[in-house]
Amino acid sequence: GQNIDQPTEMTATEGAIVQINCTYQTSGFNGLFWYQQHAGEAPTFLSYNVLDGLEEKGRFSSFLSRSKGYSYLLLKELQMKDSASYLCAGRGTGRRALTFGSGTRLQVQP
Amino acid sequence: EAGVAQSPRYKIIEKRQSVAFWCNPISGHATLYWYQQILGQGPKLLIQFQNNGVVDDSQLPKDRFSAERLKGVDSTLKIQPAKLEDSAVYLCASSLDTSGRNEQFFGPGTRLTVL
Numbered sequence: 001g002q003n004i005d006q007p008t009e010m011t012a013t014e015g016a017i018v019q020i021n022c023t024y025q026t027s028g029f030n031g032l033f034w035y036q037q038h039a040g041e042a043p044t045f046l047s048y049n050v051l052d053g054l055e056e057k058g059r060f061s062s063f064l065s066r067s068k069g070y071s072y073l074l075l076k077e078l079q080m081k082d083s084a085s086y087l088c089a090g091r092g093t094g095r096r097a098l099t100f101g102s103g104t105r106l107q108v109q110p
Numbered sequence: 111e112a113g114v115a116q117s118p119r120y121k122i123i124e125k126r127q128s129v130a131f132w133c134n135p136i137s138g139h140a141t142l143y144w145y146q147q148i149l150g151q152g153p154k155l156l157i158q159f160q161n162n163g164v165v166d167d168s169q170l171p172k173d174r175f176s177a178e179r180l181k182g183v184d185s186t187l188k189i190q191p192a193k194l195e196d197s198a199v200y201l202c203a204s205s206l207d208t209s210g211r212n213e214q215f216f217g218p219g220t221r222l223t224v225l
Contacts, residue, residue, distance in 0.1 A: 004152075029214070042201060042216035043153065048203065087152050091212060097143050097166060100152030 004101035022088030026069040029090035034073045037085045083108045113219035122223045128190040131220045135204030145201040197224045
């Protein structure tokens with residue numbers, strides 16, 4: 001199967017930087033997504049990486065290394081509203097839907 | 111631009127009963143997905159439609175779950191009969207095409223509780 005692994009929970013302080021890691025099997029995926037999901041709400045798109053390297057978008061950045069099967073989401077200047085689950089998802093080759101990890105629940109503390 | 115619409119938002123039924131969910135994707139989006147999200151887990155794909163054809167239903171429990179997308183727009187997902195383990199949020203998502211970034215837009219979901 002196509003496994004995606006990410007930590008279950010993380011805690012960070014308001015104003016700090018946090019990095020959420022995601023590892024996956026290198027075969028079978030073409031593109032890596034990050035989604036944010038607040039409790040009781042639908043996932044919303046954050047970022048997409050298909051090539052190696054860092055993609056920056058405001059306070060959020062995402063990195064991908066295809067050879068290592070590794071990605072991370074970097075959140076800077078944390079705000080209380082960033083408390084949410086962050087889902088790593090791989091898009092399969094061909095016309096396949098996303099395979100999601102179980103999500104990392106981030107709690108931002110004052 | 112209107113987002114993905116789903117109804118109902120909440121549903122409580124007893125085991126062995128039947129239930130149906132409805133989804134209206136973003137206008138013009140050819141691809142529609144149904145995901146099941148159990149509490150504490152990531153969404154799991156149940157079925158993917160491209161227009162009105164099924165692309166992937168390998169993880170759909172076909173003995174009790176069925177889905178259709180008549181005319182390539184709205185879709186319904188049905189469970190008959192429901193089991194306790196079907197309690198979850200059922201998310202519908204749509205995307206413009208299946209190439210490139212293929213960003214998926216999710217609806218608010220239907221929270222199903224099976225008693």
